[in-house]
Amino acid sequence: MMLLEPGYLCAYDFPLVHFTRQKNIVTSEVSDQYAVDSPSTSRGEKGHLGAAIQSEQEFSQLYQIFAEEFGTVYGGIHRKSGKHVAVKLIDKLKFPPNKEDLLRTEVTILQKVHHPGVVDFQQMLETPDRIFVVMEKLKGDMLEMILSSEKGRLSERITQFLVAQILVALRYLHNQNIVHCDLKPENILLTSNSDFPQILVALRYLHNQNIVHCDLKPENILLTSNSDFPQVKLCDFGFARIIGEKSFRRSVVGTPAYLAPEVLRNKGFNRSLDMWSVGVIVYVSLSGTFPFNEDEDIHDQIQNAEFMYPPNPWKDIGDSAIEFINGLLQVKMNKRFTVSKALSHIWMQGYELWSDLRLLEKAVGERFLTHESDDARWRDFEKSHNLTPVYV
Structure with missing residues (x-):
């Protein structure tokens, strides 16, 4: 058995390449107590920083989170919005040409997905020497x-x-x-x-x-x-x-x-x-x-x-x-x-997990983990066990 050892923070390997946005694909089928996947907002409606960023001067209180061969990840604050962000800075002069396809794939995916369970991609900026990729900053x-x-x-x-x-x-x-x-x-x-x-x-x-x-x-x-x-x-x-x-x-x-x-x-x-x-x-x-x-x-x-x-x-x-x-x-x-x-x-499938997830959904303000079809079943469970009703 190998012991678990400390690692590094997520590297946020998000390259800067310009692509057109693609809509999410959602379905309506429900197979269990968990919510149907139906994100309610597009990338343009939620999580953006407002106007397009023009330079690194738009960020304050920058500090290094993680460094690697071709780039460095910084934490900081976007001055105009006041949002805490993670900024990946890529040195274009050091980045190997044979890895460009991987970068393009990653950027395509990041621009395509939008879900409460996936880190939010914000914006990109490219200068003659460097690439900046801005993501939401988590704790x-x-x-x-x-x-x-x-x-x-x-x-x-x-x-x-x-x-x-x-x-x-x-x-x-x-x-x-x-x-x-x-x-x-x-x-x-x-x-x-x-x-x-x-x-x-x-x-x-x-x-x-x-x-x-x-x-x-x-x-x-x-x-x-x-x-x-x-x-x-x-x-x-x-x-x-x-x-x-x-x-x-x-x-x-x-x-x-x-x-x-x-x-x-x-x-x-x-x-x-x-x-x-x-x-x-x-x-x-x-x-x-x-x-x-x-x-x-x-x-x-x-x-x-x-x-x-x-x-x-x-x-x-x-x-x-x-x-x-x-x-x-x-x-x-x-x-x-x-x-x-x-x-x-x-x-x-237990009640305790369902109630924990419902409380999280209440805090987030979006139902994306559980499904309303199970509410009646768990309401009856609460009544039969004399439990205080959880938020529905």
Whole structure:
């Protein structure tokens, strides 16, 4: 078992290339208690900074968050709007020409998607020497939340809350044929305007739009605050791919510890790659360790329950959680849980989770995680158990 170690903040690898905007693809089908994916606002109506930015002088209080070979990410404030933003600065003279296609794909995806479970792209600016990409600035990420917890791992309740949101965001992406390909805790950002959790709800939303994250892992699940129940937003689409429901791709993607066996063996992958990553994220969140040793065969390790789930800490974790993880960590892609199947699993269907998600929706001011068709069922449950009604 590999111990979970601190990582870096989400790198916000968002290149600057000019593309026309594309409308979101939404569906009306409801298969479980989670909300139908139907974003109510376009990128032009929500999350923008007003007039187009003209120079870096429009930002104040800049400080470095993350530095890499070809660029640096800064936090700061947009002077006119007063919004806290993350600004990715790319040095055009150092950026390799053979990586331009990846940048174009990432920008296309960022301009296309708009969902409460995906980090909001703001604006871009290009000068003769540099490129500036402006994103919303969040408070932290899922990895930080796990590492800063008292036991170095999260409770089932909080993990369920975060995972529901991740899955709903993934469903949205997958429904648009977008596979993230690099899901991990560092790429799962957390907001500050809520008090409750969400990963699976986000994934289903993505998958229903034919979007596959492709690298689900705690680092790729960002949190909006340091509260116990923050809103989740997926970030870092640098490895994301456009993959149809029945399509396969062969390319280098993701972070090895969160990648499915088919990618590590270079046998081609599809949107189910994101679901394997979710399984690793859930395991890491509940235990504070990685499920596999890199130098041993994954298939052999999965068959060894004593190795996968040692008494400490798994004796204190419910059987349904372990069953949920096993459904995601399936070596055969056709047996691996889809977003919809994960969201409909018993581990994701309890009253406590539903009530937590409803409270988050109240704080956010938008219903995007639960569905009104379940309200009557849970109202009856509250009455029969003499519970105080949660916000509906």
